[in-house]
Amino acid sequence: MPTPNALPDRADLNALIARFRDGIEGLVPSGARLGIAVSGGPDSLALLLLAEKALPGRIAAATVDHGLRTESADEAAMVEAFCERSGIAHRILREDGFAPVGNIQEHARKLRYRLLGGWAREAGISHVALAHHADDVAESFLMRASRGSGVRGLAQMAEIAPIPYADSPGVMIVRPLLGWRRSDLAAIVEAAGLTPAVDPSNADHRYDRSRLRALLAREPDLDPALLARSAANLTDADTALEWLCDQAWRSRVSTNEGQAIRIDIADLPREIRRRLAARAVAKLAPMWNREGIDGLVDLLDDNRAATLSGVKVGPIDGGSWHFSITPPHARHR
DSSP: OOOOOOOOOHHHHHHHHHHHEEEEHSOOTTTTEEEEESSSSSSHHHHHHHHHHHSSSSSEEEEEEEOSTHHHHHHHHHHHHHHHHHHHHEEEOTTEEEOOOOOHHHHHHHHHHHHHHHHHHHHHHOOEEEEEEEHHHHHHHHHHHHHTTOOOHOOOOSEEETTTTOSSSEEEEEOOTTOOOOOHHHHHHHHOOOOOOOOOOGGTTTTTHHHHHHHHHHTTTHHHHHHHHHHHHHHHHHHHHHHHHHHHHHHHEEEEEEEEEEEOOOOOOOOOHHHHHHHHHHHHOOHHHHHHHHHHHHHHTOOOOOOETTTTEEEEEHHHHEEEEHHHHHTTT
C-alpha cells in the first residue's frame, strides 16, 4: 500500500486492484455489469480506473452535468474522451432547465441520483458504484455530530442501498471505497497520468463540508481513519437497534387492515419508541420524507396528540400510541 502522497509502483497498483476486486465482488452479483458514476474529480476517476482493471468488459460509466458551473461541460467531455480511449461505454446526463434555488447542493444531489437511476434502468444495470471514501465518512460524521444527530445519522453511509430520489426500482448504489483514503485515490489518478477536475466548492468555506475538510487537514488529532471507524461502529450499533426494533414490532404492534396501527410503548427505551413510530408513519404515509419524527415523539411523550405527513398520532390510556390516516377533508382545515 502506498504511503500518503506517494505514487504507487506496479506492485502496489496490482495490490490495489486486487483489493478493489475483492471488495466489489462482495457487493455486486457475479458477472453483472457495474455502472460507475464519474464526475471527473480525483475520487471518481480513481474508482473508474480501479473498476476498469478489476472488472474488464463489465463496466459502463455516466457523468452528471448539472450545468451549474461553466467548466462542467468540459469536465464531462474529459471523462467521455477517457472512456472512449479505454473502450468503456459512457453517457453524459443532463436535465434542461435545471436552476435550483435554496440549498443548491442538496438539489444537485437529488438530481444526480435521479438521472443516474434512470440511466441505469435504461442500460439494464442493477448496481451503480459511487466513490465515497473514508475521508468522506469522517467529514459526514463531524458534520452530523455538529447538528446533534443520533445513532443512525452518525453511522457510516451504507455500502449498498437502493438508489434514492429515483423512480428506478431494483437499482442499487454501492460504495466499494469506504475503507480507502483520499490520498490513495489521488495517487492512483496521478500514476495514470490523468489531470482530474477540481470543484471549487470543495474549498469554499460557505459550505459545511469544505470547512470540516479544512479542519481535518489542520488538526492531526482528528484522524479521518479513526472517525470513519467510529462511524462504522455506529453502523453496527444501528443494526443492533434495528434488530431490537424488529422484535418489538412483532410483539408490540397491532394493525387494523393497514388503516390504523397501535403500538404498546410501555417500558420501551426512547430510541425504540422513536424507531417504531417512524415505521408506523412510513407504513401509513409511504411518501413521508423522514423528517419531523423527533418532534412527534416529544409530543407523544408529553401525552399530546400530533399529525405528521397526513398521519394522526395520539397517546391512548394504558401506554399505547395510535396511528391513523387523517381524513382528506381534515387535512385542509
